[in-house]
Amino acid sequence: MRISSPRFEHDGVRPDYLLVARMVAPGSKVLDVGCGDGALLDLLVRERDADGRGIELSHEGVSRCVARGLSVIQGDADTDLADYPDDCFDYVILSQTLQATRQPRKVLENLLRIGRRAIVSLPNFGHWRVRAHLALKGTMPVTKNLPDTWYDTPNIHFCTIRDFVELCDVIGAGIERAVALHASGRPAGVNAPWWFWNLFGTQAVFLLYRKDENGHRTAHPTNE
DSSP states (O other): OOOOOOOOOTTOHHHHHHHHHSOTTTTTEEEEEETTTSSSHHHEEEEEEEEEEEEEEEEHHHHHHHHHEEEEEOOOOHGGGGSSSSTTTEEEEEHHHHHHGGOOHHHHHHHHHHHEEEEEEEOOOOOHHHHHHHHOOOOOOSSSSSSSTTOOOOOOOOOOHHHHHHHHHHHHHHHEEEEEEEEEEEEEEETTOHHHHHHSSSSSEEEEBOOOSSSBBBBTTTTO
């Protein structure tokens, strides 16, 4: 696994979006799952010359994407990814959405089936501030990365960085690159062990690939 230490040159662009963009090879065919208002997909099209497509659950999000000139359809990550053929994209991206899906394992397996690589970003529910809030106040925390109260949040599967790494092991996903971020958007201990990231990273971005039963990579992006 290679751990990236990125620079942040674009003012006003979310740090996790910049990380994702730097993980995508120029000219790649990309599917953004749960693409929201299309901000990330638009960045990939403009900055990485990606052949970008997207699916989004909300009608409002689809409308905003179309207004940006993006190719986006309405769809549900839990059910509609099964309709895509194997290896039809170079990268399939799931940004800050895995914890809101009903079947995270199935969704992640589909990402790695239809994409030669998958990029997943997620908030870290194991951050020390979350732990401290629960321990001291006994209530679910509200933070910058987790801005909704427990009864309004779309998040239904609370996941830590360590949980996600263990899920990757379970499904046979290799981690090629990974970055954990502080709340400021800066990398959290680039060469630190997983336990450090799990304690001090507010979110993380992973570049994944499929492995066979012998632990070998099964596919590569065609443009590399």
